[in-house]
Amino acid sequence: MEDTKSHYSPFEIEQREWKKRQRNERMKQMLTIASPVFLLLLWEFLSRTGLIDIRFFPPPSAIVSTFFSLIASGEIVSHIGISMYRIFAGFLLGVIPGVIIGLLMGLYSPVRHFVSPIVMALMPIPTLALLPIIIIIFGIGDMSKVVTIAGSVFFPVVINTVAGVINIDKIYLDVAKNYGAGRVNFFLKIALPGALPVMLEGIQMGQAIALLTIVAAEMMGATSGIGYLIWTSYKAFLLQEMYVGLILISFFGYLFSILLRGIQKKMLPWR
Amino acid sequence: MSNKPKIIVTNLTKAFYKKQGSVTALDDITLTINEGEFVCLVGPSGCGKTTLLRILAGLENPSIGDFTIATDNEDRPLQSMVFQERGIIPWLTVEENVAFGLKMRHMPKKVIKERTAYYLKKTGLDKFSSLYPKELSGGMKQRVSIARAFANDPEILLMDEPFAALDEQNKFILQAELLSIWEETGKTVLFITHSIDEALLLGDRILLMSSQPGKIIREINVEMPRPRRIEDIREDSVMAAQFIEIWHHLQEEVQRSRREED
Numbered sequence: 001m002e003d004t005k006s007h008y009s010p011f012e013i014e015q016r017e018w019k020k021r022q023r024n025e026r027m028k029q030m031l032t033i034a035s036p037v038f039l040l041l042l043w044e045f046l047s048r049t050g051l052i053d054i055r056f057f058p059p060p061s062a063i064v065s066t067f068f069s070l071i072a073s074g075e076i077v078s079h080i081g082i083s084m085y086r087i088f089a090g091f092l093l094g095v096i097p098g099v100i101i102g103l104l105m106g107l108y109s110p111v112r113h114f115v116s117p118i119v120m121a122l123m124p125i126p127t128l129a130l131l132p133i134i135i136i137i138f139g140i141g142d143m144s145k146v147v148t149i150a151g152s153v154f155f156p157v158v159i160n161t162v163a164g165v166i167n168i169d170k171i172y173l174d175v176a177k178n179y180g181a182g183r184v185n186f187f188l189k190i191a192l193p194g195a196l197p198v199m200l201e202g203i204q205m206g207q208a209i210a211l212l213t214i215v216a217a218e219m220m221g222a223t224s225g226i227g228y229l230i231w232t233s234y235k236a237f238l239l240q241e242m243y244v245g246l247i248l249i250s251f252f253g254y255l256f257s258i259l260l261r262g263i264q265k266k267m268l269p270w271r
Numbered sequence: 272m273s274n275k276p277k278i279i280v281t282n283l284t285k286a287f288y289k290k291q292g293s294v295t296a297l298d299d300i301t302l303t304i305n306e307g308e309f310v311c312l313v314g315p316s317g318c319g320k321t322t323l324l325r326i327l328a329g330l331e332n333p334s335i336g337d338f339t340i341a342t343d344n345e346d347r348p349l350q351s352m353v354f355q356e357r358g359i360i361p362w363l364t365v366e367e368n369v370a371f372g373l374k375m376r377h378m379p380k381k382v383i384k385e386r387t388a389y390y391l392k393k394t395g396l397d398k399f400s401s402l403y404p405k406e407l408s409g410g411m412k413q414r415v416s417i418a419r420a421f422a423n424d425p426e427i428l429l430m431d432e433p434f435a436a437l438d439e440q441n442k443f444i445l446q447a448e449l450l451s452i453w454e455e456t457g458k459t460v461l462f463i464t465h466s467i468d469e470a471l472l473l474g475d476r477i478l479l480m481s482s483q484p485g486k487i488i489r490e491i492n493v494e495m496p497r498p499r500r501i502e503d504i505r506e507d508s509v510m511a512a513q514f515i516e517i518w519h520h521l522q523e524e525v526q527r528s529r530r531e532e533d
Contacts, residue, residue, distance in 0.1 A: 171357050178328050178352045179372040179423065189371075193362040270362045270403040 058240045063247065066240040076229070080248065083214055083225040086142055087252075090149025091210045095203055098157030102199070105158070106165025107191060119158055127151035128216050135221050145217045145225070152213040153206035160202025164195030197271065200264045207260055211253050276341065277459040278304040278327070278427060283336030285322055296322040298484030299336070304427075306341070309453060309460045311474035313467065313517060315524045319485025320463045324429050327461065328352045340426055348376065351425040356436040359404050359415045366391065366400040368415050372423030390418040393452060410441040414448070421452055427459040434469065443501065446472060450497070467517045471495075471504050477513075479520055482528055489520065 040060045046052045047059040070076035105112040127134075127148050134151075138144040168191065176190045218227025226245050233241035285297040296319035304310050312320045325331040327338060328350055340349045351372060352358075359368050367374075370387040391397045394414040404412055413433055420428055434442045450473065453460060464470050470477045471493060479489040491513055495503070504510045 169357065171354060172360055174328075174330050174352075175354065175358055175360065175371075176375075177330060178350075179375050179419075180348060181375045185375055189363070189375075190360070196362075268362075270405060 056239060058243065063240055063243045067244045067247075070241065070244060076244070079224060079226055079229045082142070083218065083227070084252075086145040086218075086225065087149060087210050087214050089142075090146040090214070091153055091207065093146060093150035094153025094210075095157050095206060098154045098202070098206070099161055099199065102158045102161025102202075103165060103191070103195070106162045106195065107187070112162065112166075116162075119155070123155045123159075127213065128220070131217060131220055140221060140223065145214065145222060148217045149210050149213045152209045156205040156209065157199075157202045160205070161195060161199045164198030164202075165191055167198065168194035197268055200260075200267065204257070204260050204264070207256050208253065211249060211256070215249055273306045275306040276303045277306040277308070278302075278338065278340055278461065280323075280327075280338040281336055283323075283326070283333050283338060285319070285326060285331070286334050295484040297326075297333075298486050300485070300487060302478065302487060304459060304461060306459055307457045309462065309473055309475045311462045311464055311470035311477045312480060313464060313470050313477055313521075314480030314485075315482050315521055315528065316465060317528075318480045318482035318524070320480055321431055322485070324352070324431050324461065324463055327427075328429050342426055344426075348372065348423060348425045350427045350429055351420040351423040353413075353416045353420045353428065353430040353433045355431050355433065356409065356412065359412055359419070361404050364401050364403055365396055365407070365415055368404070369396070369400075369418045369422050371419055372425075376423075386422045386424070390422040393421075394418045394448065408441075409437055410445060413437065413445060417445075417449060417452070421456060421458070425458075427461065430460065430462040432463050432465065435465070442469070449473070454497075467514055467521075468501065468504065470517070471510055471514060472499055472501060477517070479517060481524055483531070491517070 043057065044059045044061060047054050047057050067076075101115065105115055130151070131144070131148055134147050135144045138147050172190055172194060176186050181189065214225065215227040215230065218225035219231040222228045226248055230242050230245035233239070233245065280300055280302045283297060283300045284295070287294045287296055300323065312323070314320050322331060326333050327340070330352075342349065360371070363371065366387060369390055370383050373383040373386060388397070391400050394417060396411065396414055396418060399407065399411065404415065407415070416433060420430075434445055437445065446469065462470075462473060464473075474493050477491040477493060478487050479491070480486065481488045493510075493513070495507060495510060504514075
């Protein structure tokens with residue numbers, strides 16, 4: 001039988017395979033970068049040629065130049081700053097009680113049975129629907145927005161924290177008991193680290209919800225912030241300004257996700 | 272091995288209550304294990320051997336009856352368990368896992384460090400001490416589990432099929448390592464297995480259990496001197512006869528429980 005590959009060494013053949021895989025990987029990376037670029041170029045083209053209405057869909061280049069002129073005037077910086085403050089404060093005000101109550105519910109079943117019907121009943125109510133009442137109580141300023149965000153962030157964090165604790169593999173509880181872990185050690189060495197992965201997923205979800213909430217809350221009842229910018233620009237038919245607001249939200253959402261993923265990796269080296 | 276009783280179980284019964292059909296997992300078990308003895312508990316799956324171990328480990332309470340573990344030293348924990356394969360904690364490093372029992376009992380830092388280091392070295396884990404369990408092979412994970420139990424320096428050791436998930440070659444290596452640590456420390460061991468070879472290789476005495484109700488129905492003394500090799504066990508006529516005896520017993524048990532299910 002004739003061996004057609006006999007003049008190649010096995011390493012050469014494998015090297016060619018390896019190079020092929022490398023090319024494939026690069027190709028995939030290119031595709032990931034290409035899709036948003038393609039979309040922007042298409043948008044630019046359609047808008048400039050008038051195939052889509054330039055009044056509703058201004059070309060991306062025009063949006064970018066609007067963005068820079070808004071920065072230059074200093075107006076947008078204060079809107080971003082105020083929204084960021086509300087997001088961070090609201091996020092923390094939702095996450096911290098969420099984690100504490102979630103841990104208590106997960107660790108002590110009487111607490112869980114007592115609190116969970118309340119959580120279940122309140123969860124389906126959109127916090128935004130409560131905004132009028134929240135504004136009556138906390139006023140039109142920052143506090144009402146902070147509370148609204150906290151209310152939205154709280155629920156996914158609580159539910160994931162509880163799930164994280166009660167789904168810890170039972171064998172680790174046996175190990176802790178068999179090796180004589182006391183209450184404090186049980187909490188610090190078993191319950192908390194064991195619940196952390198699912199808990200952090202809840203916090204990640206909470207972050208996404210915080211951004212959704214801030215825009216809506218600022219559109220409905222605020223005199224500043226990115227949501228307010230979007231809403232007033234829309235009402236004044238300044239669509240380029242409106243798009244700047246939308247793109248900012250998208251940018252910050254992406255940024256926060258990456259940041260939280262990074263923190264997650266740092267906190268869970270054992271995964 | 273002395274003739275001093277270390278573990279005494281008297282008339283111990285454990286039933287599990289369920290709305291549809293309660294089960295007697297252990298029925299009036301009485302047994303004595305002497306200090307320094309290595310006893311293997313062999314029986315078909317579901318015969319209650321794990322339940323007995325869990326009761327001795329303090330993870331389950333007996334319905335009726337009692338057991339005592341003789342204490343030599345007040346500072347020692349009564350028992351430590353080597354769990355089946357998933358027993359090491361994934362978010363602790365190898366070193367933290369081995370030190371776990373000592374830390375939980377708030378031993379002095381120096382003692383924890385020394386003893387952990389000693390057993391890490393003994394089990395060949397010293398190079399991996401800062402790794403997390405996900406980076407270890409199955410055999411290495413069980414070494415961590417064994418090191419953790421011995422480092423805790425308990426009165427007795429309880430082992431729940433620690434090598435069941437390992438391949439044959441790894442199993443032999445770990446069995447030899449376990450015996451070498453056991454001989455050095457002279458600990459009393461109660462070891463659950465469903466492998467007859469393993470029981471003959473490791474045990475001074477083999478207890479055979481039947482299922483439903485879980486009873487100890489026979490006791491076999493393994494007289495063969497140590498160190499035993501698997502080749503010797505295969506060639507020795509007494510050991511071969513014992514193998515077949517246990518084999519028949521297990522076969523009968525499995526067939527009986529199948530008939531009862533029909």
